[in-house]
Amino acid sequence: MTIRSTEARHPAAQGLHRQPAAQAMALLLEAQRGALAALVPAIPALGRAAEAGVAALRGGGRMGYAGAGSSGLMALADCLELPGTFGLAPDRTPMLFAGGPDALLRMHGGVEDDPALALADLDRAGLGRGDALLVVSASGTTPYALAVATAARARGVTVTGIANVAGSALLDAAEIAVLLDTGAEMVAGSTRMGAATAQKVALNMISVMVGIGLGHVHDGQMVNLIADNAKLVDRAARIVAELAGVPRPEAEAALARTGGAVKPAILVARGAAPDTASDALRDSGGHLAPLMG
Incomplete structure (x- = not known):
């Protein structure tokens, strides 16, 4: 069985638990900086994602966000800032978060494995032709994210998939594929670290370009x-x-x-x-x- 890059052990993590605090934190920071390098080759795709968002919002449609777990939190953080920063009404930027508001206080891993929940959330959001959707999943295999992306695209939504693993299913399912190949984490599999850092910066870049495109x-x-x-x-x-x-x-x-x-x-x-x-x-x-x- 092939181990996903985000699940592999980072070479700099060997003996991390034995390092003095300052040295360990320096290594952690360096890994975060390294994760940001994954954004450089993704810039053209990020630009297309922003263009899709501008087209949807300028045409009277919506630009939604979707995700589960830490990836969903990165999407939610960007989504919630849009009204205050760019004056976009909240109903123009719906958020599909696995587990809904309850999951924000206590994260339940099982909800990210529920495609039926994803479809119900998509139905509730009412996204369709003329809309755009940013779907985020570090592994690119999260069932919730995949179900949302696949169903939304079938409904005519322009779907951007943002994932941290090359060749993952989300990138195949999306119309616009954004690979942020951040590799192994300093705590293996903890994608709230380098993967999430790259995701948040990518979403910042997309939303700022959307704001620029709308004249905001x-x-x-x-x-x-x-x-x-x-x-x-x-x-x-x-x-x-x-x-x-x-x-x-x-x-x-x-x-x-x-x-x-x-x-x-x-x-x-x-x-x-x-x-x-x-x-x-x-x-x-x-x-x-x-x-x-």
Whole structure:
């Protein structure tokens, strides 16, 4: 029987338990850095995944996430950040997590082996033609992830499969295959380590490119954020002031005129009427760049 690369023993782990704490932690950190190298050859596929997400969301569809265990947690972490960072409504980015909310407090391994649960979650999410789905599984063989990917693709969903083992079933089942070949873990089989680190960075890259493609990132600023706490209200004002080139009080006044919406507030601070700003953004597909002169 062939051992999956994520289950093999890392050569640097020999005698790890005998190392002084500082040395052991240095080895653990180096392994995490090494895992990130797997992202380099995956960049073209990650770009296609982002393009699929942009196409789905721009067309009125949704971009969902799916996974189980630690891989599911990485997907969930990215998914939950999208409303605050990019202003995407939660119903536009559904999360399919094996075991649902209960599994977030106590992880139950059995749920990841249940294809029927996966299909029920997919039915509940209602994903179909015109939507995109990011499915994450370190081994690429998790039954929950495979069932979701296979059924979603049959329903016309553009499925991106992200796995850490070459030739795995998830990569074969997906329309867009993203291999993050992170290899052996410092604790053999503990894919919450190098594999999960690479997954989280990959998902960060995809979602940021989706934000850029939708016009929600301009010069590295989150110009479509939802300012629902004091920190973000302050950030919104700083963004408007910086990008519009106006003093802070003028930025705050512009935000008040746009109901806190950052993109139109930037144009209002530059002299546009609120209605004119909204119309211009609609015509530019939500992108500020063509409107900034």
